Amino acid sequence: MSTTKFPPMKNDLILRAARGEKVERPPCWIMRQAGRYLPEYHEVKAGRDFFETCRDAEIASEITIQPVVHFEGLIDAAIIFSDILVIPQAMGMDVQMIDKVGPRFTDPLRVPEDLKRLNVKTDVSKELAWAFKAITLTRKKLDGRVPLLGFCGAPWTLMCYMIEGGGSKIYRFVKEWLYKYPKESHILLQQITDVAVEFLALQVQAGAQMLQVFESWGGELGPNEFNEFSLPYLRQISSKLPLRLKELGIAEKIPLSIFAKGSWYALDDLCESGYDVVSLDWLYLPENAVKVSKGRVTLQGNIDPCTMYGSDEIITQKVEQMIKGFGGGKQHYIVNFGHGTHPFMNPEKIRHFLKECHRVGSA
Ligand code: 1CP
Numbered sequence: 001m002s003t004t005k006f007p008p009m010k011n012d013l014i015l016r017a018a019r020g021e022k023v024e025r026p027p028c029w030i031m032r033q034a035g036r037y038l039p040e041y042h043e044v045k046a047g048r049d050f051f052e053t054c055r056d057a058e059i060a061s062e063i064t065i066q067p068v069v070h071f072e073g074l075i076d077a078a079i080i081f082s083d084i085l086v087i088p089q090a091m092g093m094d095v096q097m098i099d100k101v102g103p104r105f106t107d108p109l110r111v112p113e114d115l116k117r118l119n120v121k122t123d124v125s126k127e128l129a130w131a132f133k134a135i136t137l138t139r140k141k142l143d144g145r146v147p148l149l150g151f152c153g154a155p156w157t158l159m160c161y162m163i164e165g166g167g168s169k170i171y172r173f174v175k176e177w178l179y180k181y182p183k184e185s186h187i188l189l190q191q192i193t194d195v196a197v198e199f200l201a202l203q204v205q206a207g208a209q210m211l212q213v214f215e216s217w218g219g220e221l222g223p224n225e226f227n228e229f230s231l232p233y234l235r236q237i238s239s240k241l242p243l244r245l246k247e248l249g250i251a252e253k254i255p256l257s258i259f260a261k262g263s264w265y266a267l268d269d270l271c272e273s274g275y276d277v278v279s280l281d282w283l284y285l286p287e288n289a290v291k292v293s294k295g296r297v298t299l300q301g302n303i304d305p306c307t308m309y310g311s312d313e314i315i316t317q318k319v320e321q322m323i324k325g326f327g328g329g330k331q332h333y334i335v336n337f338g339h340g341t342h343p344f345m346n347p348e349k350i351r352h353f354l355k356e357c358h359r360v361g362s363a
Contacts, residue, residue, distance in 0.1 A: 025329060028074060028358070031339060034063050044063055065138065077148075088162050090127035110173060115188060150211045151203075154218070212257040212279065217262075267284070277334060286326045293332070306342075319357055
């Protein structure tokens with residue numbers, strides 16, 4: 001499938017910023033920008049099951065585009081409406097999304113024997129065909145307004161869910177694997193990595209123009225454990241993906257972003273790991289992150305999402321701090337939150353935030 005069959009781009013700001021080019025202002029998007037804080041999301045979802053919504057290309061594409069329409073002219077990227085847990089599903093695990101609770105795995109992996117239940121030879125093109133259909137349709141419907149981002153969960157973060165069976169506070173079961181069954185942990189991480197590379201490549205083939213890998217639970221690992229159980233797999237993803245894309249006949253360089261939440265100690269290594277963009281949570285002082293990154297990557301982030309519960313004046317002040325901290329935003333910078341939106345957020349506060357990012361970032 002060639003990208004030439006899609007409408008021409010009217011706004012490619014984020015692609016230019018991700019490639020390290022100088023830009024007129026920093027591009028803006030927000031993790032979880034499509035979702036429960038938008039009233040139109042509830043209208044379209046209409047009480048339907050979350051994964052059913054993702055699998056319906058028409059609905060998923062509509063929800064993906066909602067923030068682009070809602071904040072017209074203020075958002076510079078759309079991210080496909082889906083979830084990181086579709087990889088465990090493709091590998092044969094049953095995952096339900098329980099309203100107001102979160103994801104629940106019917107049968108989490110608890111002992112190495114359980115690895116036998118996984119579908120090792122996952123046919124990604126078949127198992128996740130619905131995801132590619134949704135991406136292609138969304139790219140067409142976007143009509144070049146903004147680039148479309150694809151994504152996947154990072155191997156360690158997905159391993160957490162597959163073993164814990166859902167969200168966790170103490171990561172007891174998955175850490176038991178790391179410290180009791182390190183060999184089998186690596187087998188599982190490798191299996192997830194292989195599926196992730198294929199999934200990302202096929203998302204590009206379907207029309208995704210930039211990709212983000214979510215290592216949301218990176219911060220649960222200490223530096224040594226991060227170096228053993230996360231970083232090598234993140235590096236495999238960034239090195240194998242271009243090779244797979246080449247095999248698929250895609251020569252274009254696709255910007256790749258990594259969000260390793262809580263892994264502040266890893267910033268220097270992440271700048272050398274084959275990613276174009278490193279996305280930061282709010283625990284970094286922007287000035288320090290800039291010093292460490294030394295222009296090797298584009299930094300993305302990193303306002304505390306909870307700032308949106310503050311007054312407009314405080315939001316303005318924090319936007320100024322953030323953009324100045326990242327050097328003014330005209331190179332090597334993409335505006336984002338330090339983590340996702342919350343369902344309770346007021347979209348008008350987010351609009352104020354975006355407007356202020358445009359104002360300060362254009363100055
Ligand atoms: O605009 C968008 O970003 C929408 C697409 C999207 C993405 C990129 C969704 C929709 N989920 C994700 C990624 C995702 N899913 C991550 C990585 C980003 C992050 O750290 O937040 C993670 C950890 C998940 C797992 C997940 N899915 C959780 C967290 C559970 C926990 O451990 O506490 C939850 C609650 C979900 C469900 C989900 N995914 C997406 C939405 C809109 C929702 C809420 C579902 C609903 O409508 O009730």
